[in-house]
Amino acid sequence: xxxxxxxxxxxxxxxxxxxxxxxxxxxxxxxxxxxxxxxxxxxxxxxxxxxxxxxxxxxxxxxxxxxxxxxxxxxxxxxxxxxxxxxxxxxxxxxxxxxxxxxxxxxxxxxxxxxxxxxxxxxxxxxxxxxxxxxxxxxxxxxxxxxxxxxxxxxxxxxxxxxxxxxxxxxxxxxxxxxxxxxxxxxxxxxxxxxxxxxxxxxxxxxxxxxxxxxxxxxxxxxxxxxxxxxxxxxxxxxxxxxxxxxxxxxxxxxxxxxxxxxxxxxxxxxxxxxxxxxxxxxxxxxxxxxxxxxxxxxxxxxxxxxxxxxxxxxxxxxxxxxxxxxxxxxxxxxxxxxxxxxxxxxxxxxxxxxxxxxxxxxxxxxxxxxxxxxx
Ligand SMILES: *Cc1c(COP(=O)(O)O)cnc(C)c1O
Numbered sequence: 421x422x423x424x425x426x427x428x429x430x431x432x433x434x435x436x437x438x439x440x441x442x443x444x445x446x447x448x449x450x451x452x453x454x455x456x457x458x459x460x461x462x463x464x465x466x467x468x469x470x471x472x473x474x475x476x477x478x479x480x481x482x483x484x485x486x487x488x489x490x491x492x493x494x495x496x497x498x499x500x501x502x503x504x505x506x507x508x509x510x511x512x513x514x515x516x517x518x519x520x521x522x523x524x525x526x527x528x529x530x531x532x533x534x535x536x537x538x539x540x541x542x543x544x545x546x547x548x549x550x551x552x553x554x555x556x557x558x559x560x561x562x563x564x565x566x567x568x569x570x571x572x573x574x575x576x577x578x579x580x581x582x583x584x585x586x587x588x589x590x591x592x593x594x595x596x597x598x599x600x601x602x603x604x605x606x607x608x609x610x611x612x613x614x615x616x617x618x619x620x621x622x623x624x625x626x627x628x629x630x631x632x633x634x635x636x637x638x639x640x641x642x643x644x645x646x647x648x649x650x651x652x653x654x655x656x657x658x659x660x661x662x663x664x665x666x667x668x669x670x671x672x673x674x675x676x677x678x679x680x681x682x683x684x685x686x687x688x689x690x691x692x693x694x695x696x697x698x699x700x701x702x703x704x705x706x707x708x709x710x711x712x713x714x715x716x717x718x719x720x721x722x723x724x725x726x727x728x729x730x731x732x733x734x735x736x737x738x739x740x741x742x743x744x745x746x747x748x749x750x751x752x753x754x755x756x757x758x759x760x761x762x763x764x765x766x767x768x769x770x771x772x773x774x775x776x777x778x779x780x781x782x783x784x785x786x787x788x789x790x791x792x793x794x795x796x
Contacts, residue, residue, distance in 0.1 A: 430673040431705045433786055434759075435468050437476045437796040439665035443649050444480050446662055451632065455639040456483035458506060458625065460646030462492060467710075467783040468650055468668055469792045471499035476796075477649075478503050484623075486644060490515065493524040506551060506585075510561065516540045519548065525584065529553040529563050531574055534581065541580040550575075551585035551623065552614075556606040557599065558591040568610050572617050585623030585642065586611055593630040593654045600631060604638050630654040633661050652768040652779035659769070666767060669759030670711075670786060673752050674723070675738070676702040686740050687732025692717055699744045701728070703755055706737040710785035711757060714775035715739075721755050724748075725762020758782070 448457060459482045465473035474485055474496050485505045487493045489512070493505045506525045511533040519526050520540060528534065528550045541548045552575065555562030563571045575581060588607045592600045607626055614620075625642035627635075632643045651666035653659050677699065680686075684694045694700075703721070707713040711734060719730035721741055728741040743749045758766050768779035775782070 429704050430671075431703075431709060431790055432671060433467070433790045433792045434669040434671060435472070435792050435794050436665070436667050436669070437472065437794060439651055439667045440468075440473060440476055440649060441480060443651050443664045443667070444477065444482075446664060447632070447643070447645050447648055450636050450662065451639055451643055452636055454641050455636075455643050456623075456641065458482075458484035458486050458642050458644045459649055460486040460508075460628070460644055461496070462486060462488035462508065462646070463784050464492075466646060466650050466652075466780065467786045469794070470496060471501070472792075472794050474499070474501045474503070484642065486646075490518045490522075490524060494518055494522050497522040497524075510553075511537070520544055520546065525549050525551060527551050527553050527561075527587065528575070529555075529561055529571075531571065534574060534578060538578040538580055547580045547582050549582045549584040551587050551625075552583060554586065554588050554607065554610040556588040556603040556610070556626075558589045558603075560589070562588060565606055565610060569613055569617075572614055572619065576617060576619065583614075583619050583621050585621055585625060586614055586619075587623075587625045587644075590626060590628065590631045590638075594634055594657060600635070600638075628654075630658065633658055647780055647783075650783060652783060655778065656769045656773070666759060666765075668768075668783065668786070670705075670757040670790070671759065672703050672705050672755050672757065674701045674743075674749065674755060675704040675751070677743075677749065677751050685732075687716075688735060689733055692732040692740075694742075696744070698742055699749065700731065701741050701743045701749065701755075703739045703741060703757075704737065705739055705757065705790075706735045708736045708787060709790050710787040711739060712771075712775045712777075712782075712785065715771070718774050719757075719771070720766065721757050722759075722761040722764055722766060723753055723755050725764055727764065 459477045464470045488509045553562040623642045624640040627639045629645045629648040632639045651664040686692045713734045716733040720727045731742045768782040771782045772779045
């Protein structure tokens, strides 16, 4: 599956598809019996490579795949993926063609998309499946609950639009159970209203990783995990609730090594000055690869199973670390920026906390310049 790579820079994102399978099964085990899985593979499967990840999930029998934008769905179809694909972000600029041409299912919440979809379906003498989204408190996408009945009335006027699913989205991870509960109740009301209007559909879905871990009953008939499939957690408080294996290891090798006297400034702006004679290693990875500049004088990496601190500013293409306290380090030694080495591990959540972000962003940041290498 791996394309020919030049034996150049050793910076890679190693993707362990067995770990993906492990996480998939862990999530599956916790779901109520009636719930199927929609695996969210948007943003290039959170940086892991959408096509290889989706192929693995397809083999595991996943019910549905979820992407954010139509282009991502098209990429999967071109990669040979046959599983139904839901485009969570809806239809942009009235662009309905790819939904028909590539068999993508849109999430609908705008009335203007309805007529366009219906007209195109008529032209092609086809029906199109859609999922309708109601806003129950996230405040981002979805028909406001007060307009939900009105929206449904519009939708059922179009005979070639087939309602296959109803969905909403939770906004709280674990912050406020009452809010989450109210969102669930509103969703139930929205579903009942649809039933009263004669709409019944197989997929009712609302829960992403966080809620399906804490309150599996809120998974409805289709759970929508993303982050946990990749072995990361919505935040560290979820770590004890479900065992997961990180899928991505971000690694490189030492590119340059030098012994410098005390008082030597390291990297741009001279923000770090050695206090002792120091062994400084230069790593061929920088913020252009998604190794955040916020890790300047702050991050840590693993070398020989031990932690080495990032010293000085992270540059676009290089990062400097202090390896004085690690015995027998040489050029070419393996460096783990995220992942396990020996007994220690640097998780996406650990990096996230250091850069004041979330594991999601840490994974998505890993750039195009870093080849993904697949392991199974
Ligand atoms: C991204 C996304 C998900 C997956 O969320 P995770 O927290 O990664 O599990 C589910 N539903 C929608 C609508 C999303 O946008």
